[in-house]
Amino acid sequence: MERENKLKTEFAVIGGGPAGLCAAIEAAKYGVEVTIIDENLKPGGQLFKQIHRFFGSEEHLAGVRGFEIGNILISDAQKYGVKVLLNNIAWGLFEDNNIGLCDTNKVSILSCKKVLVATGAIENSIAFPGWTLPNIMGAGAAQTMINVNRVLPGRKVVTVGSGNVGLIVSYQLMQAGAQVECIIEGLPEIGGYQVHASKITRMGVPILTRHTIIKAEGEKFVQKVIISQVDDNWKIIAGTEREINCDLVCIAVGLKPLIELCRMAGMKFEYLAELGGFIPVHNENMQTTIDGAYIAGDITGVEEASTAMEEGKIAGLAVAMELGKIDEKKGESELASAKNRLRALRMGPYGEFRHQAKQNLINSYYKYKNQMGA
């Protein structure tokens, strides 16, 4: 493998999903020289598999489909001269924000003044006998296959988990021509939005709450699953087991932030179950406990693309201000509007607890900073 001499950029963005793209666009708009690093062949992160219309208000691009937002962001990034290093894996975040990169034939170090880690999240799984059989996969994987690669992985589907991901992917599998046999959920109530549940229920897909998957069976790939009811303590109720024939099982049991680079850099963390696990603490401008290092998007707590985009904008603005590229008054006012838009997305029964959890992260950041200063 070759080693390349040290590369340089003013602002390095690791991960070209909605958070990374928005941060890059926002900073580049004010003249910051930006490089996005992404391990895929195309930036956009999960946006290109999201064929549904987004929630929010007009300023959050509500009513626009996810992949269309992806196209808008990529064209904005081009317009402002954002450089994109595709097919590159960021494998290390070292002292002074030096980033270890590798593509298929060379390893290199990228140095920068500011870095944003916007690596997103990874799907959780659950283990049960037979779970390693082919065609038992994360719901996100199935969604990528149907919406990006246009391959239908199975025709008779069982989805595990009734959060928004489970509901939306089940609906999209129906759109792709599959039959969803059922969605099972361990809790007594459906996890995702009522409107998502309603649109798939009226198509005749049952959502079985207080149910779990006991095992999967099949010769070369999954051919059936055994499910059963569970009691309040998630114990299987004997005698309620039943078989469901299927050729695809989608696991949609949440996601957790991809924090390896932040660990390596020595950032300070908090464990917040409601946000998906260990999260780097950060201030209201997405600055972490490492100088010059920012985070945005699902890595700061698993939420939605719409919140990721606003966090990205905040980080991009903060970087532009730190680098002196934007007049302080203008910067502060732009930051304030982005924060208001973000707050609007974190209200109501699905949002308020996330707002509180994020406040806790910010409080931890200042507590840590005070300790260090003392």
Add this chain to the structure above:
Amino acid sequence: MTKNDLKENKMAKGFISIEDLKKVPSYPSEERFKRGPVAVIECLEEIPCNPCETACSRNAIKVGYPITNRPVLVDEAACNGCGNCIIKCPGLAIFVVNKAYSEEKATIVMPYELLPLPEKGSNVVCLDRKGNAICEGIILKVLSGKALNKTNLITVLIPKEYADVVRFFKIKDNV
């Protein structure tokens, strides 16, 4: 709506009932239904979303601030059943119901994102909110095209007694 009401509305079984819908202030009055097509908003939770409000040029739908407020058909007289809100709703949760179509028939305009689209004039099986087959219906109108951006509007003619019940349909070949 109080927090307790919301909890009750949080579905355990996967569908909302007409009773749930009538509990919250948005379902059009029977007097309004008698006057022709009107938007029925089946969105019961406080989620951050307001495209229905911005889609309505007649200010009939209100979400207001914060955007997590439930959408309410605040001015049922102003609503003319145009269906712009159906196209913009990311939750596919709005229908236009016309109980004044004729003595015995009603029409329902539904958002439809499956292919193939139904043929105009064809018979379909109409489904309720749980996906149960309820009655037969006839496709009166199929609106697709660029402005709708793949949220097609399908108008189905059904027996009037099912106007509050039918919310989806199946093309017969697929039954």
